[in-house]
Amino acid sequence: MVLTGRRPPRRRVAVAVTALTSAIALGAAGCTGADRDMFRPGAADAGDPYVPGHGNGGYDVKNYHLDVRYDPATDRLTGRATITATATQDLSRFNLDLVGLQVGAVTVNGTRAEHRRDDGELVVTPPDGLSRGRPFTVAVDYAGVPTAVSDGALGSGGFLHTADGAVALGQPDSAATWFPVNDHPSDKASYELAVTVPDGLSALSNGVPGPKSSADGWTTWRWSERTPMASYLSTLVIGDYRVVTGSHAGQPMITAVAASLPATGGAAGSLARTGEIVDFLASRFGPYPFESYGGIVVADDRVAYALETQSRPVYGPAFFADDRPNPGVVAHELAHQWFGDSVSLTRWGDIWLNEGFASYAEWLWEEHDGGRTAQRNFELQYASTDWSQPSVEPGRERMFGAAVYKRGALAVHALRRTVGDATFFRILHTWTTERAAGSGTTADFVALAERVADRQLRPLFDAWLVGGAAPTLP
Incomplete structure (x- = not known):
């Protein structure tokens, strides 16, 4: 993370809170009666005083599979999150962090589960207790108009609606504004994302790009980050971008600059040095830790910082004001790929x-x-x-x-x-x-x-x- 030096006015932080846990019934038949009494709820907080209410206890997430659709014309997001995890205790219920969005069906291991909202928490009660050490899968259908969050130091983050799309970004919280999550860096997981947007718009995220497909005026972009990632390092950038796709050291290199910014010069020229800077840092820190490279420069002035979103940092426009190059900020965010991300x-x-x-x-x-x-x-x-x-x-x-x-x-x-x-x-x-x-x-x-x-x-x-x-x- 790098700040531009401009401090936006302090606003109330929208706290995303929840807790995710493991699910699989005790033995093949599950647990009932006296057995159920040995199960207890997972904590609704990771216990970190810097982010009270964030994160959850009782489970360890292995993977998030996110399938979302976003319409900039209405600012409406619909999604299904399929989360695989392992219970770290015998769980009677668990929480997920989710801010603002409405929840439809919730299933645990394919069976409908009870759920309720408690401010920024989605509280899930599976029909049977989830035994410690056993894997489980929870699927959540959700929809609505995502919200931004504000932080006294950083300004706007979370899910930001823009003139041509959206930017989902922020530290220490942002993920819970667009998908249900165990929102604390102590619980890292792999990610798979399919995001559907109107034809002509780019939908950029972390990791390795997958095949795109189009139908009925909509295009689905796919991304996969297989190396475990902290939730605040996830990003989704949608809009009109000049995307440059190439490779570096045999791995994908994707950079993108908002189409409203200059096509050459500061932003584009600085991102073009990404491979060179990574190679230098690797000579000092050890092998680059991920399967793809890149960077994204957004045009929204509310993003008054740069953030080390995993494998593909996002930079606010002020770092390249007056079309000036700024390889120093690129070096900072790329160094985070070792220190903070990996x-x-x-x-x-x-x-x-x-x-x-x-x-x-x-x-x-x-x-x-x-x-x-x-x-x-x-x-x-x-x-x-x-x-x-x-x-x-x-x-x-x-x-x-x-x-x-x-x-x-x-x-x-x-x-x-x-x-x-x-x-x-x-x-x-x-x-x-x-x-x-x-x-x-x-x-x-x-x-x-x-x-x-x-x-x-x-x-x-x-x-x-x-x-x-x-x-x-x-």
């Missing part, structure tokens, strides 16, 4: 693990591209940092503050200066390899760094990430 957060209080490394990648890229060295950027940032603000547990209101981004980057370079280049890059490679497609915490990273470096590093991280005074330069 290795995701277990909890939002550790968001520096995403933003500190992505900000440091900007310094690495600038040096590689003939600009200031990483050391010079480190010196300039060190001199201007407010050391009273911590990078770890910055507080909900400062999730996207300078301490998370810039102080986080300072800590990364301080680690490099302390352990030397060879050990430093071995630490990064080990983290992105051992934790690939998973998640981690600050404590996990410190422990790994100490193991690889074979020395104590906790005092270094404490000083650079959370200490209240300027640390001594290593």
Whole structure:
């Protein structure tokens, strides 16, 4: 995530809350009577204080299969979500996060299930309890006019209706505005998407493109992201776009720029460097972790940020204002493919693990591209940092503050200066390899760094990430 620096007015956050769980009856016949008494509801919250009410407990999602249809003329979305999951406890009922949309039928393992709405939660009660460790499938039919959500730091997100289509995007929440979901990064899953839109419009999303088909004035676009993805990294961009389809390193490369933006120059020229930037970052961080590449530049000024949506980041138009190139923001969002996307957060209080490394990648890229060295950027940032603000547990209101981004980057370079280049890059490679497609915490990273470096590093991280005074330069 990168902000343009413009802070939209603070608005009330629309909270998406729910909980998903596993379903399969106990044995072949299910559970009834006394057996049912041993089952209990899954938690309606992931327990993360930075996003109260988001996420759910009692199950682990494996895959989302989404089949949606969107008509920009009416702003109406209809969809069916088929979700496969595994129960992590004996479940009597479970929740899914879903904001605003109306729900029709809900089935669990092919059988009608009771359901009700509780604000942003869809509460599902299957006819039989779902046994711990067993897979289950829940299908939800839903429809309505999707809503946007607002965040004091980022402005508009969620499902945004635009002049020619829509943009579904946002951090920390957006997914629940257009499909039922366990909306917390601790529960990653693979995704398959089929989205049907009027002929002539593009429908862009994450992952590898599939075959398109058309009938009766509508076109269905298909996408597949097989590597586990956090829900906030999913995106759907619909409208009039200049789409460039190619390949890089034998994998699909899809970039797109809104047709209302210049055809050449800043946005298009910056996205054209995606492969070059990925190759450079791979030389520092390890192999690129996904099966496709790309990027999307939208024209909606409400998107005053860039977001690392998995395999295909989305950029707001202000990053390329006056048609100026901006490869630095591309480097930032592509670095997130390793730090934040492949290795995701277990909890939002550790968001520096995403933003500190992505900000440091900007310094690495600038040096590689003939600009200031990483050391010079480190010196300039060190001199201007407010050391009273911590990078770890910055507080909900400062999730996207300078301490998370810039102080986080300072800590990364301080680690490099302390352990030397060879050990430093071995630490990064080990983290992105051992934790690939998973998640981690600050404590996990410190422990790994100490193991690889074979020395104590906790005092270094404490000083650079959370200490209240300027640390001594290593």
